[in-house]
Amino acid sequence: MSTPDRIELRGLTVRGNHGVFDFEKREGQDFVIDVVLHTSLTAAAASDDIDDTIHYGDLAEAVAAIVEDNTFDLIETLAEHIADHCLTLCETVEVVVHKPSAPIQRTFNDVSVTVVRRRGDIGAGEPTTAEAMLSLGANLGDAPATLEQAVDALDRHPRISVRRRSSVYRTAPWGGVEQSDFCNLSVIVDTSLRAHELLAVGQGIEVACGRTRELRWGPRTLDIDLIRFAVGGEELVVDTETLILPHPRAHERAFVLAPWAELDPEALVLTPAGRTPIAEVLETVGDQEISRLPAE
DSSP states (O other): OOOSOEEEEEEEEEEEOOSSSHHHHHHOEEEEEEEEEEOOOHHHHHHOOGGGSOOHHHHHHHHHHHHHHOOOSOHHHHHHHHHHHHTTTOSEEEEEEEOTTOOOSSOOSOOEEEEEEEGGGSSTTSOSOEEEEEEEEEOSSSHHHHHHHHHHHHHHSTTEEEEEEOOOEEEOOOSSOOOOOEEEEEEEEEESSOHHHHHHHHHHHHHHTTOOOSSTTOOOSOEEEEEEEEETTEEOOEEOSSOEESOTTGGGOHHHHHHHHHHOTTOEEEETTEEEEHHHHHHHTTTSOEEEOOOO
C-alpha cells in the first residue's frame, strides 16, 4: 500500500518531439507533466535536512531531460520512462503526461495519459542482481572531484553497489569538437535495477552535477554511459531509441577501453568482427591520446 505522504510536481512544461506524425517529431510541442511520488517524509520532517528527502528541483530537471532527450511515438511510452526514473527514488509513483497541442481536428481542452507504477511490480521473475559497467567522464570544472562525487552517488543508491573502480585517465576529446581534455574512469557495479533504470539513475546524477545537453560530444560537467549489463552471467542485448547494449561505440574509444581493461583484462568487447579480447581492441585505438593520472 502506498504511503499517505507524497511529493507532487505538477504543471512542469517541457518542449519535446513526441508523436506519430513526422511534423510532431520535427517541429516539437509543449508537454505538461504531473508527477506524484509516494514516499515517507517522516525522516525529513524530523531532521529538517534536504538529504533526507527527494530534491524536487533535481526531480524536475531529470523529468525534463527525459522529455527533451528522447523521441517517442506515444506519450504512453514517455510516461513509462518517467515512471521508471521516479521508481529509483520512491516506492510508488503516478505520472500524468498532458499533450495540449495534440493534432486533433476537434475542439478539446486536453489529452493526457496516466500511469501508476509500484517498484514491486517490475522485474518479476528476473534475477535480483545484475553486473554492469559504466564509463564516467568530465572536462568542466574540477573534473576529478566531480568523478569522485559521481562514484559516491552511485554507491549511495540503495540498489547499486560499486564493486570496482578504475584509475582516472586523462584523454583527448572524442568526436571532433574543440574542447579541453577529459578525465575518465570506469566502475563495475552490482545492481538490482533494470538496465534502463540504472541509466536513469546515471542521468539523474548528471543533472545533479550540472549536466546540460546542448552539444553532442561537447564539453560537459559529467557524462555517465552504460557500457554493458549482464544478468545471471548473460550479457543483455538491447536496441531501443533510448538504450543500446552493449554500447555500440565502446570499441572505438580508448577512454572507455583503457579503464575497462584495468578492471577486467579478460573482457570481450563487441566489435564489427564479433566478440574480441579487450587487449586486441585497445591496440586498434593506439593513436588516441590517453594517460593514467597518478593516484593522490
